Amino acid sequence: xxxLTTQGGPAKSGRPSGLSQQSPRYGEKAVYLILxxxxxxxxxxxxxxxxxxxxxxxxxxxxxxxxxFLFGDRWAPRFANSSFGVLPLVxxxxxxxxxxxxxxxxxxxxxxxxxxxxxHPRLRKVLKPVLEILAGIPTVVYGYFALTFVxxxxxxxxLKLPTEAFSVLAAGIVMGVMIIPTIASIxxxxxxxxxxxxxxxxxxxxANRMQTTLRVVFPAALSGIIAxxxxxxxxxxxxxxxxxxxxxxxxxxxxxPLEQGQTMTGFIANAALGDSRVGSLEYDTLYAVxxxxxxxTLIINWISIAFVRRFxxxx
Amino acid sequence: MKPFTSIGKIAAxxxxxxxxxxxxxxxxxxxxxxxLWASLALAFAFLITLIVTTFIEGSPRLNSMLLTEFxxxxxxQAGARxxxxxxxxxxxxxxxxxxxxxxxxxxxxxxxxxxxKWWNRVIELNVQNLAAVPSxxxxxxxxxxxxxxxxxxxxxxxxxxxxxxxxxxxxxIIVTRESIRAVPxxxxxxxxxxxxxxxxxxxxxxxxxSVPGIATGSILALSRALGEAAPLLILGALVFVSFDxxxxxxxxxxxxxxxxxxxxxxQEEFHILAAAASIVLLALLLAxxxxxxxxxxxxxxxx
Numbered sequence: 001x002x003x004l005t006t007q008g009g010p011a012k013s014g015r016p017s018g019l020s021q022q023s024p025r026y027g028e029k030a031v032y033l034i035l036x037x038x039x040x041x042x043x044x045x046x047x048x049x050x051x052x053x054x055x056x057x058x059x060x061x062x063x064x065x066x067x068x069f070l071f072g073d074r075w076a077p078r079f080a081n082s083s084f085g086v087l088p089l090v091x092x093x094x095x096x097x098x099x100x101x102x103x104x105x106x107x108x109x110x111x112x113x114x115x116x117x118x119x120h121p122r123l124r125k126v127l128k129p130v131l132e133i134l135a136g137i138p139t140v141v142y143g144y145f146a147l148t149f150v151x152x153x154x155x156x157x158x159l160k161l162p163t164e165a166f167s168v169l170a171a172g173i174v175m176g177v178m179i180i181p182t183i184a185s186i187x188x189x190x191x192x193x194x195x196x197x198x199x200x201x202x203x204x205x206x207a208n209r210m211q212t213t214l215r216v217v218f219p220a221a222l223s224g225i226i227a228x229x230x231x232x233x234x235x236x237x238x239x240x241x242x243x244x245x246x247x248x249x250x251x252x253x254x255x256x257p258l259e260q261g262q263t264m265t266g267f268i269a270n271a272a273l274g275d276s277r278v279g280s281l282e283y284d285t286l287y288a289v290x291x292x293x294x295x296x297t298l299i300i301n302w303i304s305i306a307f308v309r310r311f312x313x314x315x
Numbered sequence: 316m317k318p319f320t321s322i323g324k325i326a327a328x329x330x331x332x333x334x335x336x337x338x339x340x341x342x343x344x345x346x347x348x349x350x351l352w353a354s355l356a357l358a359f360a361f362l363i364t365l366i367v368t369t370f371i372e373g374s375p376r377l378n379s380m381l382l383t384e385f386x387x388x389x390x391x392q393a394g395a396r397x398x399x400x401x402x403x404x405x406x407x408x409x410x411x412x413x414x415x416x417x418x419x420x421x422x423x424x425x426x427x428x429x430x431x432k433w434w435n436r437v438i439e440l441n442v443q444n445l446a447a448v449p450s451x452x453x454x455x456x457x458x459x460x461x462x463x464x465x466x467x468x469x470x471x472x473x474x475x476x477x478x479x480x481x482x483x484x485x486x487x488i489i490v491t492r493e494s495i496r497a498v499p500x501x502x503x504x505x506x507x508x509x510x511x512x513x514x515x516x517x518x519x520x521x522x523x524x525s526v527p528g529i530a531t532g533s534i535l536a537l538s539r540a541l542g543e544a545a546p547l548l549i550l551g552a553l554v555f556v557s558f559d560x561x562x563x564x565x566x567x568x569x570x571x572x573x574x575x576x577x578x579x580x581x582q583e584e585f586h587i588l589a590a591a592a593s594i595v596l597l598a599l600l601l602a603x604x605x606x607x608x609x610x611x612x613x614x615x616x617x618x
Contacts, residue, residue: 041416107358134362138571138596240450300447
């Protein structure tokens with residue numbers, strides 16, 4: 001991609017000696033400066049995130065050893081006999097994420113393959129924007145649906161499952177439904193950008209459409225598909241409202257998806273409802289969990305970027 | 316892009332042997348297609364169920380009282396007026412904060428930054444990473460920044476708009492870059508060759524052509540911010556608000572927060588209110604999406 005200027009400003013050399021000096025154009029210099037500062041502000045935001053999280057987290061880890069935090073299995077920050085083992089929150093996050101992905105990946109990829117390889121172009125032109133609009137439904141609406149319909153009506157009234165008011169299963173399934181449009185839309189983009197010549201080549205060699213899809217198009221689009229799935233994972237890990245509403249508020253190690261559990265994001269949302277004083281241990285706890293969440297999503301994002309680089313096929 | 320329907324059909328019709336063994340209509344192929352159909356249908360069924368149940372549940376309270384009344388402890392008298400106004404105000408300020416900054420940063424990164432310099436690659440990677448940060452982290456960031464500045468009352472419109480601005484800033488930057496990249500190189504080269512300075516080229520040729528793309532992407536990003544509740548929850552927007560928000564320093568609540576509040580109440584009547592408010596929120600979002608699609612279809616240039 002070529003930029004407008006190759007030397008970072010108007011060309012200064014090569015002007016015939018007879019011409020008068022170009023005016024300095026101070027206005028333009030000011031505009032360049034404003035644009036540059038705006039771009040650097042994004043770096044400042046990241047720095048601010050790091051500082052804002054580091055200060056309370058350092059205070060927190062002065063009182064709670066890092067290993068007790070990471071590997072402790074009892075999370076009771078507000079009890080008199082307080083304990084700060086984050087494993088209950090992490091297991092609940094793991095449950096909801098795994099459940100969400102086992103819903104979203106098969107359905108999302110199935111829908112994407114159908115839209116990209118089988119659907120009539122006119123059908124795709126209608127369904128794709130609908131899918132994108134569905135991806136924009138607010139998560140608080142999904143949370144409401146998870147609690148009142150999936151958990152209360154379906155699980156407890158229709159199926160008579162042995163479950164209480166909340167469950168990680170209901171939150172996970174609805175979170176999966178929320179992620180379907182994202183995964184479907186991005187992997188559809190990846191598959192439709194596989195060149196037509198590859199499909200024609202495959203068909204010319206006698207492969208039918210299923211074989212072409214699974215053995216030619218799918219592997220060729222793999223980097224985009226992995227990126228879509230990883231984005232789904234990071235959305236599931238960071239999703240707050242669905243789990244705050246439907247997964248429950250008890251922080252304990254979840255052994256069975258019909259139990260309730262509190263995820264990392266669920267804890268932050270719930271703790272923020274109480275009035276925690278700035279500088280108190282309770283306030284610092286928010287940031288310690290937030291930092292863990294931030295680092296987790298950064299690692300997931302880096303894995304995604306690495307995968308895309310590793311598997312990208314350039315045509 | 317044209318799918319290879321015709322070739323597939325010819326292959327399937329032309330070879331009898333293919334039809335029997337590995338052709339388009341072998342049991343395996345048909346089963347595969349059925350699975351694909353089923354996953355698309357089920358995905359849509361899930362989402363349609365969500366919308367339909369919300370509508371059925373909320374319809375009894377979908378009346379003008381919902382729009383004009385203030386929240387109340389008695390569900391029959393409660394409405395979402397301050398929440399609706401609060402949402403609109405917060406989104407307006409979010410747009411005011413984030414659009415100039417995001418568009419300027421996007422222009423710099425796409426048109427003027429030299430990608431051979433390592434610091435420009437750092438900015439790019441940073442924007443990519445910021446886009447993947449969970450929304451609740453931006454809530455914590457804003458809370459921490461305001462505490463550091465010594466702001467006591469964090470439940471103000473300015474704080475909410477700041478958190479949402481940070482949240483959608485990376486999206487605006489990415490959208491701006493993509494729209495600028497879509498303008499063909501010949502346009503820039505032609506303009507530069509005619510003696511325009513790079514900035515004249517930017518403001519008279521490139522930006523006018525990429526405004527529809529930027530506008531579409533920005534509206535979609537703002538509609539995401541409109542539906543967002545988590546960062547505002549952290550900032551303490553979950554309060555009983557019985558007045559209209561009237562400025563940057565005013566207290567407020569938003570529709571998603573109001574829905575969360577009503578969902579958490581034990582009485583069934585409040586759940587009905589939550590569903591009705593969800594319908595209002597969905598209608599607002601649909602309107603914003605419709606505007607974005609109209610802009611995209613009507614004004615976007617095809618080169």
